[in-house]
Amino acid sequence: MDELPIGRRVAYWRGRRKMSQQVFADRLGKSKSWVDKIERGVRRLDKFSVLYEIADILELDVQLLVGKDPERRSDALNCIDQVEVDQIRAALERYDALSAYFDAVPCPPLIGDMRKAVNHAWLTFQYGRYGMLTRALPKLLRDAQAADAAYGDDDQGREAAHLLGQVYQISSSVLRKLGECELAWLAADRAMAVSQRAGDHLLAGIATTRVANALLAMGRSRPALELNVRIANRLAPGGSNDESPERLSVYGLLLLQGAMAAARTGDSATVDDLLDGAQEAANRLGGDHNHYWTCFGPTNLKLHRAAAAVEMGDGGRAVETHLSIEMPAFNALLPERRAHHMLDLARGYAQIGDVTSAGEMLLKGARLAPSEIRCRPIAHEVMSDILRRTRGTPASPIAELAEQMGVGI
Template sequence: MDELPIGRRVAYWRGRRKMSQQVFADRLGKSKSWVDKIERGVRRLDKFSVLYEIADILQMDVQLLLGKDPERRTDALNCIEQFEVEEIRAALERYDSVSAYFDAAPCPPPLADMSKAVTHAWLTYQYGRYGMLTRALPKLLRDAQAADAAYGGDQAQRAAHLLAQVYQISSSVLRKLGESELAWLAADRSIAVAQRADDQLLAGIATTRVCNALAAMGRARPALELNVTIANRLAPGGRNDTSPERVSVYGMLLLQGAMAAARIGDTATVEDLLDGAHEAAKELGGDQNHYWTSFGPTNVELHRAAAAVELGDGGRAVEVHLLKIRDAAFDALLPERRAHHLLDLARGYALIGDVANAGEMLLRGDRLAPSEIRCRPIAHMVMSDVLRRTRGAPPSLIAELAEHMGVGV
């Protein structure tokens, strides 16, 4: 990006923000012709006052607009930016294992250190600290790939297991931040590596990441079919064990299948899969976090509410929240799960026209895990809806959060 003329960078970031030239010109107080000439390099952009105004409209650091690395404030919440996406993309495009076949593998980190780093990354994700995680992912990917390429013998499966987890973490956070195609690539890599790790359950939970990415790209039906197929193969009982780990992975496959079914409006399948997940959750007795699933009775009800939202039934989502989810169990979940549910609940309230409660859910989610609200495109859509439908000036806390999110009326 830094080698592009500044006009091309303006055009690039305007496109990333999904603004037409006319909308951008209107917000800037300029003509569409002026914007077009700037972007084509016909007219120079050399006034700092205008540069800062453009950067503000595009919700970005002016240094990035100038082609320089932005200065990061330690006290600021940073969502992912394009240069970070490209770093992650570059790490995903490495093929250390193939290179190692022809030559010596790169010097890998000790597996004990890698294991600690992977656990830390999972917790960073489950606490909703997406900006911190995306900045750590490129190095974590490179280290895990180097370990997978270098270690053999008894350590090979452990190294593959860690790399598969790093791919899953990458897929999960990239999907949250709207990078669905990269999320699919990372999840697809995870399935292949999990097979080398000889762990069916790891491959099973990787399947849910693939299906989530497929659904985000508008391919909900194949996501539904794949989730159900793998759930049937991993189902507890028969020749399979009934360990809590297997029950958790099986339950999550059913839940993600239900979400995919909701995307295509298949209410009967949604209910069938949710009922199956509910029975699996009863086997566990409580919410647990095997394979980083957070699966259990409460998570089933969170997905029941989320599926209702996808089906367009906001009233049902609110009803599930009020009648089915116990406060103590909900408060015991990790921040990402709770904030995600509050975002779903905000969508549910918006569907029934209760923008006051929709805004309140966004505020509660922001207090729990700011990145879940401020960084996710779907949250921006909800906030825009709240602002648009609020009569008069929005409450001060809503206005402040909207400003932090970069969302205008």
């Protein structure tokens, strides 16, 4: 199979799926003549977006379609490769809604199926399984875009827009963690636009935090701070706004993300003001919850206090804040949140010169959510610092983790 031209491979797999050229063409939205020319090699097949659509229809890995063996890597060790980045970029570059203006989308995904897929994607992210998520995202993006394009301006249409907005947010969050900041910004910007069509101010509020986080990752701290605070003020509970747990959670997270941006600028007074505002919202909420996938509450607020201290170079304060956290509440948080906090603590310990404790935090984080430590560029920086400052040979667990991360000793 590897030596066959790509058109012949398409014909082979189409035959294996017992699909006629006409049926295949209809599902792809192309003419039978187009399919015939592709399979005979008269026409080139070199667009990523079309390759992935064909792979979806034929229900096979895109690597098989292009004549390569699909990689079977453990998700614990898998981060993201250029093929996956290109697949996600191709999915983000689609404009199904514009195409649907001219032609109806054939066989759009069912809303119920999309809802289940999006919920699964959120759990995959919040459990820190980034390799699994990045492999699933291209198809999920295409399906969500197709559903959004297919359904009208009724309740189903608004839910389709809501689901697409969520998929864009998931994409933005995982891309930012893996260092693909420009794509993370693009996905977050799309999320904000779609959220407005979904008619959900709180969804738009959470999308705001994704945009701001992408800006922060690109070094644009001041715009990130201003954006978070401006939308938080508009969504603040009270007055004409309700005081629902969902609103308190979204409002609180906007303040927390604003505090992180302010910490990056070194503005300690603004950091304290925003954290105090978030503390009030957390107290009114009364416990940690995952409304709108925020994981917002008193415990997550302490995690952000520690993270803000690290951003301002005060590792000692970050460690003190950690020691004040109630462990049962901390252990009840989702793995991504806990592992992220371990990474922040590792940075804090490194700031105060305790590289042994810093290494222990990385190890704890890797046990909670391996990809959060092994795949994030900031974790690689911390590990490099630990290895550089360790006298003699590092402990075997640290050396093993460094090897898994691809960080040289």
